[in-house]
Amino acid sequence: MNLSQYNTLRLPARADRVIQIDSVNQLSEITAALGQTPRCILGAGSNVVLHAPLAATVLLARIMGRSIAEDGCLTAGAGEDWHTLVMWSLEQGYAGLENLALIPGTVGAAPVQNIGAYGVELSDRIKAVTAWDFKNKKLIRLNASDCGFSYRQSIFRDPATQGPWDQPRYLITEIELQLRPLANAQVEINYADLKSAFAHRAKPPSAQEVADAVIAIRRRKLPDPKEIGNVGSFFKNPMVSQLQAKHLSLLHPDLPQYPAQASHHEQCKISAAWLIERCGFKGARRGDVGVHEGHALVLVNHGGGTGREILALAHEIQQAVVAKFGIFLEPEPIFLPQR
Ligand SMILES: Cc1cc2nc3c(=O)[nH]c(=O)nc-3n(C[C@H](O)[C@H](O)[C@H](O)COP(=O)(O)OP(=O)(O)OC[C@H]3O[C@@H](n4cnc5c(N)ncnc54)[C@H](O)[C@@H]3O)c2cc1C
Missing domain, CATH: 3.30.43.10 (Uridine Diphospho-n-acetylenolpyruvylglucosamine Reductase, domain 2)
Known part of the structure; x- marks a missing residue:
């Protein structure tokens, strides 16, 4: 097939x-x-x-179904579309997912890499994950604290817990999220793009306005996979120590740096897109695959590209970034079969 x-x-x-x-x-x-x-x-x-x-x-x-309790506990089946769920939760009167609007994919995959965008990660909102355990042949319910969430990581992505690509242990069937009624919601707009979107406002925006702003920014910045094949960011933003970040900013004052999550406050995230752009790859093309001309972090399939060509280009980028900056870029998508 x-x-x-x-x-x-x-x-x-x-x-x-x-x-x-x-x-x-x-x-x-x-x-x-x-x-x-x-x-x-x-x-x-x-x-x-x-x-x-x-x-x-x-x-x-493709297990479907979604419901939300009065206290804001949202339960959704693995097959639901993530973005549809975000917009539905707002329509139901609950906030919390607005920064994660327009991330493609299913609900069941969201915990796998602990999806995140615009200053919020799934782990900030998730209560529990229900999964089929192929090893013990039963459904289990894991609290968020048992899921090993960190930046783009969880037990469902780690081969030590999930096993090899062709014998995965857990199939996520359902997730539970803890949201807040819109009336008591505090929105998160510290991320640079969102801050500037609302800079002119005296009053904080509503959760719906944050979602609308996130959607507008994403539409402006990221290519739509329906128009050109891509998987969003191809590399994770590298995490470096505060000391290394200081050293890098002395050498490259315009290198964007972002604070890491609270649990990693001794580290700093730096912009993978900037590193790639500085190596001259933005808009580069190798046959039918390439780097998007608008966003250096997005590798694209112009039509007839193959997975091998994508991996060869990714490797070329990794080598160039190591040679120029001494930093290794870790891929964000999962390679199947795993190498
Ligand atoms: C344009 C674009 C923008 C993106 N932006 C972001 C972003 O801002 N932030 C972000 O974090 N990601 C982003 N992504 C990546 C992607 O949207 C997410 O990782 C998403 O959660 C993947 O969902 P999926 O259903 O497509 O998973 P798939 O790609 O089908 O699978 C991903 C992994 O999860 C596993 N998996 C899938 N479903 C289950 C399940 N039910 N149980 C166990 N394992 C499962 C698969 O085996 C695979 O290893 C973006 C992608 C694109 C194309």
Whole structure:
């Protein structure tokens, strides 16, 4: 089966078989039928690079359903579309997800890399994750504190806990988020782009206005995967020590730096896009793949590109950034099969 419709880079990798999971009731039977044969999980394919055939059964997590309790506890099935959920939560009168508007993908994948944008991470709002445990063949509910969340990381992404790409241990079925009624909401607008969007305002914006601003900024800055294949940011922003950050800013006063999450206050995030742009890659093209002309962090498929070509370009960028700045850029998307 060709997976080009199942990944936003539109890469033409093949898989042995695809099974759609619509209900948790299917999981026991599917586990028994698969036995130890290779399997892998896909949501909407907006954070994967399919660079070779997948000798595995692909499980599409499509469990639907969403509800919100009066206290702001939102429960959503893994197959729900993330952005639709964000907008729905605001319509229901609850705030908390507005900074995470317009991130592509499914709800079930959101905890995998602890999605984050504009100063908020999923881990700031998540209460619990329910997952099918293939090892013990049962559903388990993990509190947020058991999910190992950090910058673009969780136990669901770490091979030490999730296992190899073709034997993943956990399939997320549902998540619970703790939101706040709009009336008591405090919005987070410290991120530079949002700060300037509301600089002229005397009163803080509403959560809906923050979502609208985030959507407008994202539409302006990021290419739409429906128009050109991409997975958003291809590299994580590197985390460096405060000392290294100071040293870098002496050498490169215009290198953008961002504060790390509170749990990593001794570190500093620096802009991967700036490093790549300074190596001359913005708008570069290698055959049918390239770097987006508007955003140096986004690798694109112009149409007929392959996963191998994307990986070769990513490698070329990593080498150039190491040679010029001595900094290694870690890829953000997951390479399938894993290398
Ligand atoms: C234009 C664009 C902008 C983006 N912006 C951001 C951003 O601002 N912030 C950000 O954090 N990310 C961003 N991303 C990346 C992406 O949107 C997120 O990582 C998203 O959560 C991926 O969802 P998905 O359903 O497409 O997952 P997939 O790409 O299908 O899968 C990603 C990983 O999660 C695993 N997985 C998927 N579903 C499950 C499940 N139910 N249980 C267990 N494992 C599962 C897969 O095996 C794979 O390893 C962006 C991507 C694009 C294309």
